[in-house]
Structure formats: C-alpha cells, structure tokens
Amino acid sequence: xxxxxxxxGLLDRSIAHLRGIGPAKAELMAKELSIFSxxxxxxxxxxxxxxxxxxxxxIDILPDQGNVQVRxxxxxxxxxxxxxxxxxxxxxxxxxxAALELVWFRGVHYLDRKYQVGEEYICYGKVEEFNGRLSxxxxxxxxxREAVQDGAATFEPVYxxxxxxxxxxLDERGxxxxxxxxxxxxxxxxxxxxxxxxxxEELRLISHYDAVRAIHxxxxxxxxxxxxxxxxxxxxxxxxxxxxQLKVSREAQVAGYAFGxxxxxxxxxxxxxxxxxxxxxxxxxxxxxxxDLGRGIQMNRLLQGDVGSGKTMVGLMSMLMALxxxxxxxxxxxxxxxxxxxxxxxxxxxEGMDVRVAFLSGNVKGKARKALLDDLAEGKIHFLVGxxxxxxxxxxxxxxxxxxxxxxxxxxVKQRAKLWRKNAPYPPHVLVMTATPIPRTLAMTAYGDLDxxxxxxxxxxxxxxxxxxxxxxxxERVFGRIREEIAKGRQAYVVYPLxxxxxxxxxxxxxxxxxxxxxxxxxxxxxISVVHxxxxxxxxxxxxxxFKNGETQIMMAxxxxxxxxNVPNATIMVIVHTExxxxxxxxxxxxxxxxxxxxxxxxxQSSVKLSKESRQRxxxxxxxxxxxxxxxxxxxxxxxxxxxxxxxSGVLQMRIADLAQDGKILAAARERAITLLKTDPxxxxxxxxxxxxxxxxxxxxIKGWSLIS
Ligand code: ADP
Ligand code: MG
Numbered sequence: 001x002x003x004x005x006x007x008x009g010l011l012d013r014s015i016a017h018l019r020g021i022g023p024a025k026a027e028l029m030a031k032e033l034s035i036f037s038x039x040x041x042x043x044x045x046x047x048x049x050x051x052x053x054x055x056x057x058x059i060d061i062l063p064d065q066g067n068v069q070v071r072x073x074x075x076x077x078x079x080x081x082x083x084x085x086x087x088x089x090x091x092x093x094x095x096x097x098a099a100l101e102l103v104w105f106r107g108v109h110y111l112d113r114k115y116q117v118g119e120e121y122i123c124y125g126k127v128e129e130f131n132g133r134l135s136x137x138x139x140x141x142x143x144x145r146e147a148v149q150d151g152a153a154t155f156e157p158v159y160x161x162x163x164x165x166x167x168x169x170l171d172e173r174g175x176x177x178x179x180x181x182x183x184x185x186x187x188x189x190x191x192x193x194x195x196x197x198x199x200x201e202e203l204r205l206i207s208h209y210d211a212v213r214a215i216h217x218x219x220x221x222x223x224x225x226x227x228x229x230x231x232x233x234x235x236x237x238x239x240x241x242x243x244x245q246l247k248v249s250r251e252a253q254v255a256g257y258a259f260g261x262x263x264x265x266x267x268x269x270x271x272x273x274x275x276x277x278x279x280x281x282x283x284x285x286x287x288x289x290x291x292d293l294g295r296g297i298q299m300n301r302l303l304q305g306d307v308g309s310g311k312t313m314v315g316l317m318s319m320l321m322a323l324x325x326x327x328x329x330x331x332x333x334x335x336x337x338x339x340x341x342x343x344x345x346x347x348x349x350x351e352g353m354d355v356r357v358a359f360l361s362g363n364v365k366g367k368a369r370k371a372l373l374d375d376l377a378e379g380k381i382h383f384l385v386g387x388x389x390x391x392x393x394x395x396x397x398x399x400x401x402x403x404x405x406x407x408x409x410x411x412x413v414k415q416r417a418k419l420w421r422k423n424a425p426y427p428p429h430v431l432v433m434t435a436t437p438i439p440r441t442l443a444m445t446a447y448g449d450l451d452x453x454x455x456x457x458x459x460x461x462x463x464x465x466x467x468x469x470x471x472x473x474x475x476e477r478v479f480g481r482i483r484e485e486i487a488k489g490r491q492a493y494v495v496y497p498l499x500x501x502x503x504x505x506x507x508x509x510x511x512x513x514x515x516x517x518x519x520x521x522x523x524x525x526x527x528i529s530v531v532h533x534x535x536x537x538x539x540x541x542x543x544x545x546x547f548k549n550g551e552t553q554i555m556m557a558x559x560x561x562x563x564x565x566n567v568p569n570a571t572i573m574v575i576v577h578t579e580x581x582x583x584x585x586x587x588x589x590x591x592x593x594x595x596x597x598x599x600x601x602x603x604x605q606s607s608v609k610l611s612k613e614s615r616q617r618x619x620x621x622x623x624x625x626x627x628x629x630x631x632x633x634x635x636x637x638x639x640x641x642x643x644x645x646x647x648x649s650g651v652l653q654m655r656i657a658d659l660a661q662d663g664k665i666l667a668a669a670r671e672r673a674i675t676l677l678k679t680d681p682x683x684x685x686x687x688x689x690x691x692x693x694x695x696x697x698x699x700x701x702i703k704g705w706s707l708i709s
Contacts, residue, residue, distance in 0.1 A: 010038060010185065010186070010190055011037060011038050011039030011042065011190070012037050012038075012039060013037060013038050014026060014036060014037060014038075015029060015035065015036065015037065015038060015040075015041055015178075018038070018178055018181060018182070019181060020174070020177065020178065020181075021178070025168055025169075025170060028164060028165060028168060028170070029041075029165065029170065032162045032164055032165055033160065033161075033162070033165070038182050041178060041179065041182060042179070042182055042183075042186075042212065042216075043212075043655060044159065044160070045215050045216070045231075045655060045656055046157030046158050046159050046215070046216065047158060047159065047160060048158045049155050049156060049157055049158065049218065049224065050069065050122075050124065050155070050156045050158060051069075051155055054069065055069055055070055055071045055094075055122075056068040056069060056070050057070075057094065057095070057096040057098075058070055058072065058092075058093070058094045058096050058098040058099065058100050058134075059096035059097065059098035060096070061098075061100070061127055061134060062127075063127065063128075063129035063134065064127075064612065065127050066126060066127065067124065067125065067126050067127075068124070068125070068126075068127055068136075069122065069123070069124045070092065070094055070100060070122075070123050070124075071094060071120065071121070071122050071123070071144055072092040072093050072094030072095070072099075072100070072120065072121065072123070073092065073093055073094075073118065073119070073120050073121075074090055074091070074092055074102075074115060074116065074117050074118065074119055074120075074121055075091045075092070075093045075099065075117065075118075076089075076090060076091045076117060077089070077090040077091075077112065077115055077117050078090075079108055079112055086105075086108050087103060087104060087105050087108060088103070088104040088108045088111055088112055089101060089102070089103055089104075090102040090103075090115065092121065092123055100123075100127075100134055100135065100136065101133055101134065101135035101136070102123065102135065102136055102139050102141075103135055103136070103137045103138070104137070104138055105137070105138070106138070106163070107163050110163075110167065115141065119143055119145075120143070120144040120145065121141050121142065121143055121144055122141070122142045122143075122144050123136065123139045123140070123141050123142075124139060124140040125137070125138065125139035125140060140158070140172075142172065142173075146173065155218050155219070155220065155221075155224070156172075156176070157175075157176060157179070157215075157216055157217070158172055159172065159175045159176075161175065179216045179217070180217070183213055183216065183217070186209075188207070188209040190209075191208055191209040191212055192208070192209075192690065193207050193208045193209070193690075194208065194234075194238070194690050194691050194694045195208070195234060195237070195691070196676075196687040196688060196691070197687065198687070199672065199676075203233065203668075203672075205229065205230040205233060205234075206226050206227065206230050207230075208230070208234065210227070210230075211226070211227040211230040211231050211234075212227075212231075213227075214226065214227035215227040215228065215231060215656075228656065229665070231655070231656045232656050232657045232658075232662055232665050233665055233668070233669055235654055235655055235656055235657045236445075236657050236662065236665055236666050236669035236670075237669040237672060237673055238691075238694070238695065238698075238699075239445065239448070239669075240444075240445075240448060240666075240669050240670045240673040241673040241676065241677070241691070241695060242695050242699045243445075243448035244448070244670075244673050244674060244677055245677065245695065247448075247450070248677065248681065250298075250300070251297050254297065254298040254426075254427065255296060255297060255298065255426055256295075256296060256297050256298030256299060256426050256427065256428075256429055257296070257325070257327065257401055257426055257429070258293075258294055258295065258296035259290075259293040259294055259321050259322060259324070259325040259327075259401070259429075260294060260325065261324060261325060262290070262321060262324060263324035263325070264324065265320045265323045265324045265353070265355065266317065266320040266321055266323075266324050268353065269317070269320055269349075269350070269353060270317075272352075273349065273350070273351075273352065273353060275349070276459065278310075278313070279309075279310065279455070279457045279458070279459055279460070280457060281305075281309070281454070281455040281456055281457035282310055282313065282314055282455060282457075284453075285303060285305075285314055285453040285454075285455055286314060286317055286318070288301070288451070288453050289301065289314070289318050289321075289431065289453070290321060292429070292451065293318070293321055293322075293402075293429055298426065298427055298428075298429055298430070299429035299430060299431065299451075300430050300450055300451065301430070301431050301432070301450065301451045301452070301453060302432050302434065302443075302447055302450050302451070302452045302453070303431055303432065303433045303434070303452075303453045303454075303455070304434055304435075304436075304437055304438060304443070304452065304453070304454050304455070305433070305434075305435065305454065305455030305456075306435060306437060306455070306456075306458065306591070306626070306627035306628075307435045307587075307588065307591030307627070308458060308459075308462070308591060308594070308595065309435075309455040309456075309457070309458055309459075310455065310458075310459055311406075311433045311435070311455065312342060312345050312346075313349070314433075314455070315331055315404045315406075315431065315433060316345075316346055316349055316350075318402060318404065318431060319331070319383055319402060319404065320355075321402075322401040322402040322429075323355065323382055323383075325401065326399070326401075327399050327400065327401025327402065328376075328379065328381065328382055328383070328384070328397050328398060328399055328400050328401060329382070329383050329384075329400070329401060329402040329403070329404070330383065330384040330385070330386070330390055330397075330400060330402075330403050330404065331346070331383070331384075331385045331386075331403075331404040331405075331406065332385075332386060332387065332388065332390050332391070332403065332404065332405050332406065333385075333386075333387065333406045333407065334387070334388075334406070334407050335387065336361050336362075336363065336387055336537075336541065337541060337544060337565060338406065338407070338565075339359070339361060339385055339386050339387045340359060340361075341565075341566055342385050342406065343357065343359040343385040343386075346383060346385060355382050355383065356375075356380060356381050356382045356383070357381075357382065357383045357384075357385060358372055358375070358376070358381045358383070358384050358385070359384075359385050359386055360372060360384055360385075360386035360387075360389050360390055360395070361386050361387045361389050362387065362389050364386075364389075373394065373395060373396070376395065376396065376397055376398070377396045377397070377398055378398060379398035379399065384397075391418040391419050391422065392418075393418075397422060397423065399423065400422050400423045400428045401423075401428055401429065402428055402429045402430075402431065403419055403422070403428045403429070403430050403431070404430075404431045404432075404433065405419075405430065405431070405432045405433065406433045406434075407433070407434060407435065407436075435588070435591070435627075436584060436588070436627075436631075437627035437628045437630070437631040438631060439628070439631045439632050439635045439659075440663070441635075441659045441660075441662070441663045441666050442635065442659055444666060444667075444670060445659060445666070448670075456628065461597075462594065463594070463597075463598070463599045463600070464594070464625055465590060465593060465594040465600045465601065465602050465625055466599065466600070466601050466602070467590070467601075467602040467603075467604065467621055467622045467625070468601070468602075468603055468604070468622065469578075469603075469604045469606065469618050469622055470603055470604070470605050470606075471605070471606060471607065471608045472576075472605055472606065472607055472608070473608065475605070478574055478603055478605060479520050479521075481572060481601065481603065482494075482521075482554070482572060482574065483521075485571050485572045485601070486526065486553045486554075488571075488598075489569075490569055490570065490571040490572065490598065491547065491550070491552075491553050491554070491555070491567060491569050491570040491571070491572075492553065492554050492555070492570065492571075492572045492573070492574065493554075493555050493557065493570055493572070493573040493574070493589075493592060493593065494513075494517070494554060494555070494556045494557070494573075494574045494576065495556075495557055495558070495573065495574065495575045495576065495589055496509065496510055496513060496556070496557070496558050496576050496577065497558070497576070497577045497580035497581055498533065498558050506532075506533075506558070507532065507534060510530070510532055510556070510558065513556065513576070514528070514530055514556060517554065517556060521553075521554060526553055526554065527546075527551060527552040527553055527554070528552055528553075528554045528555075528556060529543040529544070529546050529547045529552040529554065529555045529556065529557075530543065530555075530556045530557070531543045531544060531555065531556070531557040531558070532557065532558045533558055543555075544565060547567060547570075548565070548567050550569065555567075555570070565592060566595060567592070567595070568595040568596030568597075569596060570592065570593055570595070570600075571593055571594075571596065571598050571599070571600040571601065572593065572600065572601045572602075572603070573589065573590060573592060573593045573600075573601070573602045573603070574602075574603045574605060575589060575590075575602070575603070575604050575605060576605050577605070577606065577607070578604040578605060578606045578614075578617075578618060578621075579606045579607065579610055579611070579614035579617075579618070581617075582617075582634065582638070583617050583620060583621070583630055583631075583633060583634040583637065583638075584630065584631065584634050586604075586617070586621050587621070587627055587630045587631075590602045590621070590625070602621075604618055604621060604622070606618060613637055616633070616637060617633075617637065620633045635659065635660045636660050676688070683695075
C-alpha cells in the first residue's frame with residue numbers, strides 16, 4: 001500500500017540521513033523490512049504496545065492464557081542438543097516464586113552470550129504447556145534495567161524486527177529512538193489531513209498528524225484508541241473511495257451489449273426442461289444478472305455460492321439469455337475434468353432443445369478441432385465449454401456475448417485479459433463463479449469494485465453431511481465405517497495432506513498408507529484408485545475415471561481431488577491428518593461427498609495432540625457445513641491475506657486495518673465513500689481536492705487489478 005505522504009522532501013529522504021544510521025544500516029533496513037525512506041519508517045506502525053506497568057505473576061499463569069508479560073530473574077540458561085536440533089533453554093523466576101521456561105531454537109549461539117544469568121528481564125510471549133510445564137518459545141526479552149532507563153513511556157511501541165537488525169542495534173529500542181527523532185522534525189504541515197474536515201468532525205476523528213504521532217507514542221490507552229480509529233478509518237475509506245471510483249469509471253467507459261429480451265430459448269427451457277424448481281437464491285441471482293445484462297454496460301459479476309448450491313444452472317440460464325439475444329456464450333473451468341463435467345451437465349440439462357454445445361480443451365486436436373473452430377466462427381456452435389484452451393488466440397467466436405468462469409482464483413490476470421479481447425466492438429459480459437465463500441468484509445475489499453451475488457441457500461432435500469472427529473488410534477473404527485458404506489454399494493474418498501516441503505516424503509507416506517489400505521481392503525473384493533500430484537495428468541484422469549465409473553470403491557488421494565470431481569455415489573470421506581489442512585480446504589474437500597440422495601459422512605482423523613488452533617478448526621468443521629460461517633472462522637483464525645481466492649489481491653495488505661476485526665469501520669468507510677461520490681463524483685469540491693490528488697498519486701499502481709476479466 002502507498003504511504004500517505006504529502007510532502008515530497010522530508011518524508012522521501014533516505015533513512016541513511018538519520019542520526020545513528022549510516023549507509024550500511026540503511027541498506028540492512030531496506031533489505032530486511034523494505035524500509036527506505038523516513039516516510040516508510042513513519043508509516044510502519046507498531047504491531048503492539050507494552051504497558052510496562054502491568055505484569056503477570058508466574059504463579060497465576062494458566063496454560064491457555066495466551067500472551068503474557070512477566071518480570072523476573074533469569075536463573076539458568078543452558079543449551080541442549082546438537083547441531084540443527086540445538087536449542088537454548090532458560091528459566092525465569094519472579095517474585096511469586098514460580099518459574100517459567102524460555103526456549104529458543106534460532107540464534108542459540110548468539111543469544112547464549114547475550115542473556116545473562118542473574119539479570120532481571122521483562123519477558124513477553126505466548127505461553128504453552130508441554131508435559132505439565134509452562135514455557136514461552138522465542139520470547140521478546142528486554143533487560144528490566146534498560147526498560148526503566150528508556151524513559152517515561154509506560155506504553156511502549158513494539159515494531160517488527162529481525163535477528164539481523166537486532167544484532168546491529170536496530171532492535172525495539174533502536175527503532176523507538178529513530179521514530180522519536182523523525183517525529184521531532186515533523187510539524188503538522190508535513191502531514192496534512194486528506195480527509196475533509198466535515199467528515200472528521202462528524203465522525204470525531206483526530207487529525208492525521210496527531211494520529212501518526214500517537215500511534216507511535218501514545219500517552220495512554222485512550223489516545224491510542226483514538227489514533228487507531230482514525231488511521232483505520234482513513235485507510236479503509238481511501239481504499240473504498242478508489243475502488244468505487246474505478247467501478248464508476250469502468251461502467252462509464254466499458255460499454256457492453258444490451259441483452260434486451262428474454263426469449264424463446266430461456267422461456268422454453270424454463271417451462272419444459274428445468275428439472276427442478278429454482279431456489280429463492282438462484283432466482284434472485286438470475287434477476288440480478290438479467291438486470292446487469294440489460295443495461296448496455298459490460299457485466300463483471302462475481303457469483304459466490306457454496307459447493308452444491310446450483311451455480312451451474314444459474315450459469316446455463318444466463319447463457320440462454322445471451323442466446324436469446326443472438327449471442328454465443330462460453331463456460332470455462334480450470335481443469336479438463338471439471339470442464340468436461342460442465343459440458344456433460346449442460347448437455348443433459350439441454351437435452352431435447354435445439355442448442356448446440358461443444359467441448360474444447362488442449363486434447364481436442366486435428367480434424368475434430370478444425371471442424372469445431374470452423375463451426376464456432378460461423379456461429380453454428382452456441383455454447384462452448386472447456387479449459388483455458390478457449391481463450392487462446394486461434395479460437396474465434398462469431399459473436400461472444402457472455403463468458404462464465406468457474407473457480408475464478410485459478411484463472412490468472414493475463415488469461416482474463418485475453419478473454420476481454422475475444423470480442424469486438426464490446427467485450428463479453430463476464431460472470432465469475434466461485435465456491436470459495438469469501439467473508440463480507442473481504443469481498444467488499446478484494447472485490448470492492450465488482451458486483452457480487454451470493455447463493456446462500458442449498459437446494460432442498462439434501463441430507464446434511466455428518467461430520468465426526470476421530471483420533472488416529474481409532475483407525476480400525478474408521479476402516480469399519482468405510483467397509484459399511486462400500487457394503488451398501490457406495491464409494492469412499494481417503495484424503496492425505498501434501499507434505500509440501502518434501503514431495504518425496506509425501507509419496508513415501510502415501511505409499512505406506514496404500515500398503516496398509518491394501519491390507520485392510522484386499523483384492524479382489526476391493527479395488528483402490530490412487531491419485532497424487534506427481535502423476536501425469538493422463539494417469540490421473542484414468543484413475544479418476546475408474547473411480548467415477550465405479551470400477552474402484554476407494555479413492556486415495558492427495559488434495560488434487562479438491563477441484564470439483566463429482567461422484568454422487570461417494571458417501572464417505574476420510575481426511576487423514578486433518579490438522580494439516582486449512583479450513584477452507586477442508587470445506588472444499590468435504591463438498592465432494594453429499595452430492596447424491598444418500599446420507600454422507602466426513603471423518604476428520606487427527607493425531608491425539610492438537611494445537612488450540614487445529615482444535616478450533618476441527619470443531620468448526622464438526623459444527624457447521626455453512627461455507628460462509630467457515631470462511632468467517634478462517635478469517636478470524638488466520639487473518640486476511642491467507643484466505644483462498646484473495647491472495648493475489650494487493651489491497652488486502654493493510655497497514656493498520658484488520659479485516660477480521662474492523663468490519664464495522666469498513667462498513668462505515670464504504671458508506672461514507674458512496675455518499676461522497678454521489679455528491680461530488682469527480683472530487684472537484686475544494687475540500688475534496690486533496691483527496692483527489694492523494695488517490696491519483698497513491699493508487700495508480702493498482703489501477704486495473706480489479707478488472708476481473
Ligand atoms: P455448484 O456448481 O454450485 O457446486 P451444481 O451446479 O453442480 O453446484 O449443483 C449441484 C447439484 O444440485 C446438481 O446436481 C444440480 O442439478 C442440483 N441442483 C441445482 N439447483 C437445484 C435446485 N434448485 N433444486 C434441486 N437440485 C438442484
Ligand atoms: Mg460447480
């Protein structure tokens with residue numbers, strides 16, 4: 001993100017000019033933390049504060065207390081283990097008489113010399129319990145004596161640092177000194193306010209200058225809260241303003257075809273071929289899409305809907321709207337299997353109707369390919385379904401009116417740009433479908449300039465998937481459950497995590513598991529398919545196909561099956577080492593079962609010992625199948641930026657706002673931004689000029705990222 005600097009000059013100056021920093025240290029700061037200028041330093045806010053007057057008594061600390069600050073004497077310090085397993089273990093005893101263990105795995109050699117037995121330290125970190133003993137791994141340590149000398153501050157900022165910086169004296173205290181020296185040189189004129197004053201008054205926000213000072217050196221909690229509120233609002237407001245501006249300007253610039261009518265195809269389908277009643281959510285989304293398509297502005301809509309919520313049907317019916325207006329449509333998926341599944345579904349839904357659907361992937365070659373491309377160019381093919389092959393230059397449509405992209409986050413920006421060029425004079429309308437639910441706050445930011453539709457209702461008559469948690473020593477019981485399902489004629493998935501650091505290990509683990517499975521499920525009574533990331537695509541497809549056709553009853557797989565295989569007869573999924581999977585991944589995986597009429601089961605197998613976070617993840621999975629609830633939990637547990645579907649979005653790297661927590665501020669910021677643009681769309685009012693300049697200057701780089709296609 002851009003730094004809100006206004007004045008070229010002071011804040012743009014290199015930190016090398018600061019007292020106490022020379023070229024070498026400046027270079028180190030740049031390398032380690034990407035801090036180059038005074039402005040970079042000023043706008044790298046503390047990530048927490050230490051109230052130097054508040055300490056926990058070690059004797060009172062509970063195992064699940066979280067972060068604690070204690071003050072005590074280092075009574076022992078010893079290094080144990082050899083070479084790479086080497087660690088440093090200290091014991092800190094406070095006035096309560098109890099002791100706490102401190103553990104370091106990194107920097108053992110250096111820290112061994114740095115810390116002195118007998119010295120008093122202030123020590124901060126997260127408490128954990130191992131074998132009944134409380135310990136903190138890699139605590140923040142500061143000699144108590146220095147902390148006192150350091151000045152009056154009882155409320156001290158703590159900044160991100162690294163071992164290398166620490167060694168060069170740019171540790172916490174060093175950073176504090178630098179910040180003080182910058183703040184001393186700054187006057188309010190150096191940090192003018194870009195928010196209009198009426199807004200600050202109305203929302204009771206302190207000025208930018210005051211906030212920046214207070215965020216580094218708050219006198220008390222109240223001041224800190226006021227600074228945080230101001231800076232969070234400012235950050236979110238500026239971003240929302242930019243996103244909304246982009247949306248407005250795109251809508252003004254990018255004309256699209258107006259699909260004025262709903263006609264024969266859509267109506268015939270609706271009346272005679274729709275195999276079920278649409279859910280309320282499907283109807284609502286179709287209305288939204290229809291109104292977009294009729295406006296004469298290119299549609300860029302994101303459709304979110306949980307696995308099984310019926311997105312394909314919404315896609316198909318939108319395609320029929322295009323056809324009714326004389327246009328072709330296409331549907332793209334990230335893998336051949338998925339694309340082919342869509343092709344088959346569309347053909348099945350459209351049976352008996354005069355609509356020509358074709359399939360294209362890299363594997364369609366030679367004569368068949370040529371014939372297909374000719375037909376497409378002549379408009380004889382109405383709907384084309386396929387992989388990225390669809391957007392390669394040789395594929396020419398007669399008139400592409402609508403493109404549907406399934407599972408958007410696997411489609412890169414470049415591929416989307418290609419799609420835009422597929423048609424003239426106007427680009428096709430675009431509907432992106434994703435089964436990764438994104439929490440509202442994230443959607444508002446990562447896709448803040450898009451229109452978002454949500455299918456938040458599953459078709460009726462589904463039996464909810466039963467999810468249970470088993471520890472791994474109850475494996476026999478799990479095998480038993482698999483046998484029961486197979487005896488009923490059903491099929492089973494057994495999913496293993498990828499050991500990403502080491503693919504070989506990964507394969508070995510899978511092989512060992514395969515041996516065990518062969519033993520438990522012997523041939524010829526049972527047939528097992530195995531699929532993993534290292535297989536050739538053709539072999540993978542072959543194994544998947546065998547499972548899909550029912551030739552094998554068990555599918556052992558690493559996460560490759562995540563992406564949408566549809567085998568309604570599979571009613572049980574066992575996830576091995578559940579603790580190694582992220583929440584959204586687990587949710588996606590689980591969505592592979594529960595696709596038929598039968599009741600389905602998901603067994604989360606894990607080791608006995610679990611971290612608090614793993615346990616929370618597993619509990620969440622057992623409690624709910626609602627993708628949005630799971631996404632919210634994921635956001636709380638992991639923070640934004642780690643959520644699937646939003647990684648590439650630079651807008652999520654925020655300085656101070658936290659999308660997991662600041663939903664209210666975000667909503668207020670968005671609302672104010674909307675109001676402001678309504679009254680002054682071009683930001684021409686005198687009190688908005690500084691805003692306009694700021695936005696132009698600092699958001700240039702992200703112009704265009706928001707075009708989903
Ligand atoms: P998604 O792509 O959202 O995961 P699909 O489009 O594959 O979901 O739909 C899942 C299943 O639900 C399909 O078998 C589909 O035919 C069925 N389905 C979709 N909409 C409805 C509905 N309104 N009523 C009953 N079944 C539906
Ligand atoms: Mg789907």
